[in-house]
Amino acid sequence: MIYHMFGKITLSIIKPDAVKKGHSISILSKIVHAGFHIVALKMTELSKKSAIKFYKEHKEKSFFESLVEFMSSGPIISIILEKENAVRDFRILIGNTNPIDAEKGTIRNLYATSLEKNAIHGSDSNQNAFKECQFFFSSREIFLIEDIL
Ligand code: CMP
Numbered sequence: 001m002i003y004h005m006f007g008k009i010t011l012s013i014i015k016p017d018a019v020k021k022g023h024s025i026s027i028l029s030k031i032v033h034a035g036f037h038i039v040a041l042k043m044t045e046l047s048k049k050s051a052i053k054f055y056k057e058h059k060e061k062s063f064f065e066s067l068v069e070f071m072s073s074g075p076i077i078s079i080i081l082e083k084e085n086a087v088r089d090f091r092i093l094i095g096n097t098n099p100i101d102a103e104k105g106t107i108r109n110l111y112a113t114s115l116e117k118n119a120i121h122g123s124d125s126n127q128n129a130f131k132e133c134q135f136f137f138s139s140r141e142i143f144l145i146e147d148i149l
Contacts (some may be wrong), residue, residue: 002080002130002133002134002139002142002144005082005144006126006130007085007086007126008082008083008084008086009039009080009081009082009086009129009130009133010080010081010083010086010087010090010122010123010129011078011079011080011081011121011122011123011128011129011132011133011135011136012031012078012079012080012081012090012094012120012121012122012123013076013077013078013079013120013121014027014028014076014077014079014119014120015070015071015076015117015118015119015120015121016070016071016073016074016075016076017070017112017113017117017118017119018111018112018119018120019043019074019075019076019077020074021111023111023119024077026111027107027111027119027120028077028079030093030107031079031081031090031093031107034089034093035083035089036081036082036083036086036089036090036093037081037082037083037145038079038080038081039080039081039082039142039143039144039145040078040079040080040133040136040137040141040142040143041077041078041079041080042077042078042136042137042141043075043076043077044075044076044077044078044136045072045074045075045076046071046072046076047072048068048069048072050072051067051068051071051072052068053135054071054132054135055067055068055071063116066116067116070116070117078136078137080133080136080137080142082144082145086129087122087123087124087125087126087129090122090123091122091124092106093106093107093122094106094107094108094120094122095107095108095109096108097115097118098115098118099112099113099114099115099118099119107119107120108120
């Protein structure tokens with residue numbers, strides 16, 4: 001169902017640190033004001049097993065265990081966003097992975113507190129966006145803009 005949206009969607013996660021601090025609505029508001037359409041959204045929790053699966057590309061990294069622990073430490077909000085050049089534009093909106101280097105006004109500059117607790121995730125390529133969307137959502141949970149309007 002989302003095959004024809006390849007290149008126009010990205011997967012975001014509002015991470016446990018930002019959800020716990022009550023930043024979810026402010027973050028969602030910034031995303032929508034930046035021109036992204038929410039086409040799927042859910043509040044959920046990653047089990048350790050799911051977090052290991054989601055971050056499998058990082059499994060050899062020194063921070064992997066801590067990342068899995070953190071990402072399964074509380075509720076998250078996973079979102080599919082639709083926009084032209086969604087992956088690139090969303091990564092600009094959220095800012096550098098490390099909040100110290102995130103540009104002023106970006107989501108990580110405003111809400112992240114460390115490289116690990118960096119408030120939000122955005123897919124890093126169209127291929128990964130596609131895989132990550134399928135990780136969190138079934139086709140029945142995705143409502144493309146042209147189907148809604
Ligand atoms: P994100 O890009 O959303 O997904 C992978 C996460 O790993 C990344 O955000 C950071 O939160 C985390 N990460 C990346 N590099 C490091 C690092 N050097 N130390 C700790 N966490 C990291």
